[in-house]
Amino acid sequence: MNKDYRTGVTQFLLDHAASNPVSFHMPGHKGSDFYRRNGYGLFLERLMDCDITEIQGADNLFVCADCLGESADKYKKIYDVCKTYLQINGTSGGIIASILATVPAGGKLLMSRNCHKSVYNALKLGGISPAYVYPTLVDSYGISGPVSPEDVAAGFDANPDAAAFILPSPNYYGICSDIKAIAEVCHERGKVLIVDQAHGAHLKLMEHYAKDGAINLNLPMSAETAGADLIINSTHKTLASFTQSAVLNVNSDRVDLIELEDKLQMIESSSPSYILMGSLDVNANIILDKGEAVFTDWANNVAYFYSEAANISGLKTMDVPGYLDCTKINLDMSAYGLDGAALEKLLIDEGIFVELTTGNLLMCMTGIGNTREDFDKLLNSLKRIASTHQLVESEPGEADVLETVWNKKRHVHQIGGGWSLETLDECEGKVCAGSIIPYPPGIPLICPGETVDLDDIEYLNQLISKGRDVIGVDANKKIRINKK
Numbered sequence: 001m002n003k004d005y006r007t008g009v010t011q012f013l014l015d016h017a018a019s020n021p022v023s024f025h026m027p028g029h030k031g032s033d034f035y036r037r038n039g040y041g042l043f044l045e046r047l048m049d050c051d052i053t054e055i056q057g058a059d060n061l062f063v064c065a066d067c068l069g070e071s072a073d074k075y076k077k078i079y080d081v082c083k084t085y086l087q088i089n090g091t092s093g094g095i096i097a098s099i100l101a102t103v104p105a106g107g108k109l110l111m112s113r114n115c116h117k118s119v120y121n122a123l124k125l126g127g128i129s130p131a132y133v134y135p136t137l138v139d140s141y142g143i144s145g146p147v148s149p150e151d152v153a154a155g156f157d158a159n160p161d162a163a164a165f166i167l168p169s170p171n172y173y174g175i176c177s178d179i180k181a182i183a184e185v186c187h188e189r190g191k192v193l194i195v196d197q198a199h200g201a202h203l204k205l206m207e208h209y210a211k212d213g214a215i216n217l218n219l220p221m222s223a224e225t226a227g228a229d230l231i232i233n234s235t236h237k238t239l240a241s242f243t244q245s246a247v248l249n250v251n252s253d254r255v256d257l258i259e260l261e262d263k264l265q266m267i268e269s270s271s272p273s274y275i276l277m278g279s280l281d282v283n284a285n286i287i288l289d290k291g292e293a294v295f296t297d298w299a300n301n302v303a304y305f306y307s308e309a310a311n312i313s314g315l316k317t318m319d320v321p322g323y324l325d326c327t328k329i330n331l332d333m334s335a336y337g338l339d340g341a342a343l344e345k346l347l348i349d350e351g352i353f354v355e356l357t358t359g360n361l362l363m364c365m366t367g368i369g370n371t372r373e374d375f376d377k378l379l380n381s382l383k384r385i386a387s388t389h390q391l392v393e394s395e396p397g398e399a400d401v402l403e404t405v406w407n408k409k410r411h412v413h414q415i416g417g418g419w420s421l422e423t424l425d426e427c428e429g430k431v432c433a434g435s436i437i438p439y440p441p442g443i444p445l446i447c448p449g450e451t452v453d454l455d456d457i458e459y460l461n462q463l464i465s466k467g468r469d470v471i472g473v474d475a476n477k478k479i480r481i482n483k484k
């Protein structure tokens with residue numbers, strides 16, 4: 001290794017790249033090969049030279065009248081929507097801007113409780129109060145499932161002053177909701193529907209090629225087709241633009257674009273990266289020019305994986321029929337006494353890196369850049385693991401039960417008047433003053449004003465002991481507690 005790279009993150013990045021890892025995590029491009037094999041190697045070679053600012057002819061993200069406007073229009077065509085805004089602050093930025101543009105300051109937002117932290121941050125920025133709709137539960141794993149349209153209707157009936165509804169679909173595990181029915185519920189009541197489709201930027205494209213008969217994965221309908229008003233897609237998570245880029249799609253005339261543009265310029269950097277925006281353009285070009293081949297290959301590889309995986313004894317793959325974006329492969333090898341975290345360790349030993357583990361599940365996030373070779377490596381590793389481990393009695397694991405803490409309905413107390421740092425283990429029954437956010441998935445487990453229960457403490461201890469990052473719990477395992 002060159003001595004210039006002896007410390008810090010560059011050393012980690014270069015060492016990691018040199019080990020030729022197999023990626024089943026974000027970003028979707030999975031490394032430089034995808035650009036090279038699709039004819040965009042020059043962009044990578046000249047990357048530093050593409051790192052410019054708003055010089056003459058380069059357009060302006062917040063005006064978008066020229067070359068950036070052309071790139072945005074490619075997405076408008078790809079997603080068949082009224083307008084697309086390129087995002088350089090991820091789906092997070094698009095979510096915050098969408099909420100601030102549609103819910104008045106001090107107003108109310110109806111939201112699914114399993115929303116990403118960016119939604120909670122928008123509440124803080126806009127002085128907005130939440131009213132929660134709780135997702136259904138996938139019983140076998142204790143994780144959040146679809147949000148039911150009836151619950152959204154009941155949520156609006158109880159909170160007629162809420163201006164909009166937001167939910168993630170797909171959620172982190174790939175579980176979608178019936179967005180078409182939820183859109184009807186919202187629109188009948190004159191409310192705006194915002195869909196955080198961070199994990200489903202590919203759904204519209206897969207749907208497009210499925211119509212031609214080229215793909216048959218039976219994926220849920222995209223939020224664009226289902227009629228949501230604002231949809232934010234992390235094109236970096238499953239498609240081929242660089243990390244932190246995304247697109248915000250406007251899909252109806254229910255949103256005031258002047259308000260939206262005002263909030264976007266407020267949230268995003270005034271020095272937007274041309275490298276990110278260039279990668280958004282490359283991603284759009286690949287979709288427009290080679291979409292059929294690329295999406296068919298991806299879908300075929302996913303279908304191939306499931307059919308081969310079905311022959312590995314003791315391996316289960318999670319399904320939520322009709323609701324699952326199965327490009328996210330949720331593996332369960334608890335039959336061998338391996339929970340998700342233990343399975344992850346074994347895969348890392350084989351050079352395979354995954355996106356998320358939760359209880360008995362391990363989620364492999366496939367993307368546009370995964371090759372058949374990647375899927376074969378994963379299959380071979382799983383076969384090896386199955387052949388070197390003993391099947392055990394399959395009682396539901398402790399982890400499964402603990403996951404249900406996510407779906408608890410929590411009373412929210414008024415807080416204010418300061419906070420103090422207290423040891424997590426001594427906080428049972430106390431009111432949290434901060435947000436406790438396990439990462440991933442980046443969803444607040446406990447929000448400011450919510451009580452810390454014994455099962456929360458047990459669950460957080462379990463995550464911490466497994467080395468998971470938990471935002472809001474400091475290095476001494478202290479959290480912010482409201483002063484009475």
Ligand SMILES: Cc1ncc(COP(=O)(O)O)c(C=O)c1O
Pocket residue numbers: 089090091092093115116118168171172196198199234244245246441442
């Ligand atoms: C459900 C969900 N929504 C939104 C986001 C934020 O997306 P981004 O990383 O593009 O800002 C994430 C990030 O992982 C997420 O999981």
